[in-house]
Each structure stands twice: as C-alpha cells, then as structure tokens.
Amino acid sequence: MKTEFYTLGTFEFPADAVIIKGKLEAEGIAVFLRDEATINSDPLISAAIGGVKLQVYSSDKELAKQIFDEIRNYATDDLGNPIVCPNCKATKSEIYYSRKNVFYKLFPFFEPRKYQCMQCNFVTRPAK
Known part of the structure; x- marks a missing residue:
C-alpha cells in the first residue's frame, strides 16, 4: 500500500516545527519531520535544502490544516x-x-x- 504525505509547512529552525508537531500529535495526528536531522547537524544549510518539512498523512490533511491555521504565525x-x-x-x-x-x-x-x-x-x- 502506497502512503501519501502532505507537507503542512516548512520551517527554518527544527524547534519551530517541533512545537507544531507536539500540538498535532496531542490531537492524535501522526507527524513526520523531513530533513530535521540534517538541519540539526548543520543549521547553516537550512535555506539551501528548504528547511524542515512538517508532514502528515494525506488522510489527516484537512484536520491538520485546521489545527495548524489556529496556531500559526x-x-x-x-x-x-x-x-x-x-x-x-x-x-x-x-x-x-x-x-x-x-x-x-x-x-x-x-x-x-x-x-x-x-x-x-x-x-x-x-x-x-
């Protein structure tokens, strides 16, 4: 079975993504942080690789967007x-x-x- 992901947002700093991740997981949504380890090991390349991508399953997209819109800056x-x-x-x-x-x-x-x-x-x- 092919699993599709939806990128909810991108962040320059992993700490920003972790805060949103915590809120989404508290609401029962599985969250994945793509490129988090890479940027944690070398923060200067964040802009070059497009930051940390906060991803959720496509099936959780609408609920995740609703929660994210309530708390985002x-x-x-x-x-x-x-x-x-x-x-x-x-x-x-x-x-x-x-x-x-x-x-x-x-x-x-x-x-x-x-x-x-x-x-x-x-x-x-x-x-x-």
Whole structure:
C-alpha cells in the first residue's frame, strides 16, 4: 500500500516545527519531520535544502490544516504589521522562495524575499 504525505509547512529552525508537531500529535495526528536531522547537524544549510518539512498523512490533511491555521504565525513587516495580500486583501501570508534560478538554488540567501498568500496563493514582493 502506497502512503501519501502532505507537507503542512516548512520551517527554518527544527524547534519551530517541533512545537507544531507536539500540538498535532496531542490531537492524535501522526507527524513526520523531513530533513530535521540534517538541519540539526548543520543549521547553516537550512535555506539551501528548504528547511524542515512538517508532514502528515494525506488522510489527516484537512484536520491538520485546521489545527495548524489556529496556531500559526503569519508574515509581518518590519513594524510587526501583517503582510496584506494585494490580490484578495487577506492577512495570511508566508515567506515564499521559488528557487527557480540555478544561482538561487546554489545561493538561496541572495533570493529576494517574497510572500505567498495562504488564501489565494498569490505571490508578491513587499513594497519598499
């Protein structure tokens, strides 16, 4: 039997993923942290491999998303204000890196920061 996983979120630091993992497991959802050991052994490569991926079984996806949405922190600007999506005006955005360019795959810390709206999936760069 083939088991499918759903990546609920990615985190730069394993400690952030462990907190969410604890909450989901307390609700009876099995959680897997992909690349956690790699990043724990060398934290400087977190951006290069895309961070720690918090994964759940696809069958638990909807319940896990609901729990995660209740406790997650969304992106904010330098003043602590939530990033507002220019497309749908929602305040539920997260940092997004596309890494489509070979240069950014090799040196991800040079890629300009973008934000992806969790409501409409619109990707934008912040106004300067």
